[in-house]
Amino acid sequence: MTDIEIDTRGETCPVPLVECRKALKKASEGDEVTILGTHPASKKEIPMACKALGLEIIGVEEKDEEWKIKIRR
């Protein structure tokens, strides 16, 4: 099991969503992908994408404008 972290802070639509999908595509089953960002809409949309992909969100953290979403592949 590997932990993969992607930093999309400062990036705007559609980059956080796309980078998240690219990382999930490369990850193996059981890997944890953490995505870090500041784009407000992506904070809502990454969980939507995970739901559509049938993947589990294992944690969401927020501090000021930054958010961190952890997903199990």
Place this chain on the structure above:
Amino acid sequence: MTDTAETTDKAVIIVHSGDMDKIYSALIVGNGALAMGMDVSMYFTFWGLQRLKKGGLEKGPLSKMHMLGLGKWMINKRMKAANVASLEKLMNDYKELGGKILACEMTMEIMGVKAEELRTEWIDEYGAVGTYVNEARDAKITLFI
């Protein structure tokens, strides 16, 4: 991704316009649909196909307020400040996520575009209206941009 939970819902986009802002719309929607787990095909035709020429992706005018290039220059400046991804990055992401590109053969014929003038590494298939209809037949989303 090969997990069985992945849906095979499909989005098909006709890219008719070659305007810069509309190419952005098409590629953003295409990438978004791929990121949300859909299959995506983009069918490039008429002015849209011109953007698949070598060096042509960023060449389109703005659909409004182009003002001989001044408007485009201003918008490009604003987009750079907002850290908007380039069309080249969006296209590379689109291909990396498995997005399909279809090129209109009739446009190539009537506009005298040869395959070697195009970014053939992006193009998955050449076809006509039947190819689009076949792709769109079972699509959940189809757009004409």
